[in-house]
Amino acid sequence: MNFFIQQDIHIQTLNIEGITNSSVLQIGSAGMIKPISTLYNTGHYTGPVSELPAELTEVSQVPLPAPS
Numbered sequence: 001m002n003f004f005i006q007q008d009i010h011i012q013t014l015n016i017e018g019i020t021n022s023s024v025l026q027i028g029s030a031g032m033i034k035p036i037s038t039l040y041n042t043g044h045y046t047g048p049v050s051e052l053p054a055e056l057t058e059v060s061q062v063p064l065p066a067p068s
Contacts, residue, residue, distance in 0.1 A: 009028055011027070
C-alpha cells in the first residue's frame with residue numbers, strides 16, 4: 001500500500017547546533033529513509049593519486065571539532 005503525503009512547511013528560523021558526516025536532518029514526514037552511498041569514477045582514473053606538495057597539504061587540511 002502506498003501513501004502519498006503533500007506537505008507545506010514554512011520555517012522562519014532554524015538553528016542547528018551541529019551536524020556531522022552521515023547525519024540526517026529531516027523536516028516533514030518520511031515513511032522510510034534508505035541510506036545510500038555511491039562512488040563514481042567520473043574522471044576515469046585508473047591509478048592512485050600522486051602525492052601533494054608539502055605546502056598544499058598544510059593548507060588543505062580542515063580542522064574538525066572534537067567529538068562530544
